[in-house]
Amino acid sequence: MIEIKPLGDKAIKVSFGKEISEMIHQKIKQFITQLEAANIIGIIELVPAYNSVAIYYQPEFISFNVLVNRIKKIYKTFGIEAPVQSIVYEIPVYYGGATGPDLSYIADYHKMSKEDVIELHSSQEYLIYMLGFVPGFPYLGGLPKKLAVPRLEHPRPSVAAGSVGIGGNQTGIYPSVVPSGWRILGVTPVTLFDIKKTPPSLFSTGNYIKFDPIDGDEFTRIKQLVNERKYTVKTYRKGLGE
Amino acid sequence: MKTAIFKVVKSGLQTTVQDLGREGYQQYGISPSGAMDHFSMQIANILVGNRLGEAVLEAAFVGPELEALCDMTVAICGGEFSPIVDGWKVPMWKSFLLKKGQLLSIGPCGSGARTYIAAAGGYDVPLVLGSKSTFLSSRFGGYDGRALKKGDMLSGFPFVQKPFKRLPLSLIPQYTKQLNVRVILGPHEERFDEESIKRFFTEKYLVTPQSNRMGYQLKGPKVEHITGPDIISDPVPFGGIQVPASGQPIILMADRQTTGGYTRIGTVISADLPLIAQAVPDTNITFSMVSIEEAQRLYLERRMLLKHLAIAAKNQEPSFSK
Numbered sequence: 001m002i003e004i005k006p007l008g009d010k011a012i013k014v015s016f017g018k019e020i021s022e023m024i025h026q027k028i029k030q031f032i033t034q035l036e037a038a039n040i041i042g043i044i045e046l047v048p049a050y051n052s053v054a055i056y057y058q059p060e061f062i063s064f065n066v067l068v069n070r071i072k073k074i075y076k077t078f079g080i081e082a083p084v085q086s087i088v089y090e091i092p093v094y095y096g097g098a099t100g101p102d103l104s105y106i107a108d109y110h111k112m113s114k115e116d117v118i119e120l121h122s123s124q125e126y127l128i129y130m131l132g133f134v135p136g137f138p139y140l141g142g143l144p145k146k147l148a149v150p151r152l153e154h155p156r157p158s159v160a161a162g163s164v165g166i167g168g169n170q171t172g173i174y175p176s177v178v179p180s181g182w183r184i185l186g187v188t189p190v191t192l193f194d195i196k197k198t199p200p201s202l203f204s205t206g207n208y209i210k211f212d213p214i215d216g217d218e219f220t221r222i223k224q225l226v227n228e229r230k231y232t233v234k235t236y237r238k239g240l241g242e
Numbered sequence: 243m244k245t246a247i248f249k250v251v252k253s254g255l256q257t258t259v260q261d262l263g264r265e266g267y268q269q270y271g272i273s274p275s276g277a278m279d280h281f282s283m284q285i286a287n288i289l290v291g292n293r294l295g296e297a298v299l300e301a302a303f304v305g306p307e308l309e310a311l312c313d314m315t316v317a318i319c320g321g322e323f324s325p326i327v328d329g330w331k332v333p334m335w336k337s338f339l340l341k342k343g344q345l346l347s348i349g350p351c352g353s354g355a356r357t358y359i360a361a362a363g364g365y366d367v368p369l370v371l372g373s374k375s376t377f378l379s380s381r382f383g384g385y386d387g388r389a390l391k392k393g394d395m396l397s398g399f400p401f402v403q404k405p406f407k408r409l410p411l412s413l414i415p416q417y418t419k420q421l422n423v424r425v426i427l428g429p430h431e432e433r434f435d436e437e438s439i440k441r442f443f444t445e446k447y448l449v450t451p452q453s454n455r456m457g458y459q460l461k462g463p464k465v466e467h468i469t470g471p472d473i474i475s476d477p478v479p480f481g482g483i484q485v486p487a488s489g490q491p492i493i494l495m496a497d498r499q500t501t502g503g504y505t506r507i508g509t510v511i512s513a514d515l516p517l518i519a520q521a522v523p524d525t526n527i528t529f530s531m532v533s534i535e536e537a538q539r540l541y542l543e544r545r546m547l548l549k550h551l552a553i554a555a556k557n558q559e560p561s562f563s564k
Contacts (some may be wrong), residue, residue, distance in 0.1 A: 005429040008479045008509030009537035013429050020474060047268045049479040049501055054477035056268070059538045060545055131271040132475065132501030135380050139475065176380065195382045197371060203272035
């Protein structure tokens, strides 16, 4: 069942459940596809989140009550579409060193070797549930419990763009310089957010990220290509029915 | 023709280029930004003969000093900032001719917090994702992604729009330090105890100095949670009222993050957002609850008014001219 609530007088929140799960995420993805296909006049934008979607609209074209009825109708004829194909972005990451200052902490915390931490962290396909916090920042799901670590007691006033971190049971990658209390285990040379591109964000909700460990030389080589705008992020299609 | 229109002599406290905001990119975590007070901003555009959504300058608390580099029609609407041209006071909410070489000084705010400077023909800054709005924290949009600095040159497509127009007196908002602001309840109302909700809608909340384009931190009787303030992060609209662990509400404004992880007790209705945008620290706010139907009726009323004024201005109807 869905729950529909006003989010002020120009937006609606449609909730799909009380928890975070891939199943709910898939439902939201399908709902958005169908809502877009319905081409409802007055809708400005759809913003997916973990277990809800916000629909921003113009009340001069469609009222709250009419929009709620349209949404309910769309929901009734739901679930007949083929699953939406996702892609996986392969993000090169230079783990450890000065740009991954907390790798040792994470290894010590779990009594693992640094190599094991890198191996485990880079062997997952992390689902992008939503983007937020700062432009282009992906909220990821799928961090192995064995890698969860407490946040820093004193957050760093800034971490470099491209930093990959773990905070609690979440992992993520920062597109721009931000203050952060997460443990930083590496950095990517790839540009994740470029305002000159449309869309400016490399990532989009519903796709996946896989980290690919690289060494310092490879980092320098890729960074060079990125600066010359010659680097393209590798992607592959996510296997269906997994 | 594109021409330089203003040289910035003094920047003011925070003067930014803003239009009605960046639509369609919140799914990538990009805030809409845009003018904080949509009403004053659109009236300023109407008075100079621009389209409603043309970019204007938004000045906060202390306005800029601008040297005119050509003749053009200008209007200043919003907070009372005592604008002066070459030593002479000029009225707000009225268009006037600014001549090449004249100095327009926008003072500190007397009432209200933000004022809008519209120039006939608008300001020529690059469109970034379809908008001229400045998004300060991510440093893009507007003039180089930042507030104006001394020495900046603004260009536009200036013209002289005559006759000059003024907003009918009865429509000029009065900014006071006692506000009643209407709110639609939710979306997390079930996370607050009944007493707290009642308290929120009866007691006074004070605007603190920790208030800016991202949000307004309020101070007042604590709003208590039943099971804590954290939620599974969800999208946050303009005017969303977030209540973190402190129980002190924060009204999220134009440069807010697109999603948030704290409970929200309500959302300020669109028609009353300009009141918040103009509220200075120490303003007392009381909140009253309205239905979504009532809020949308008020929104449409406001929208109709702006459309009518735009048409009346275009047709040079007498009620509108000097």
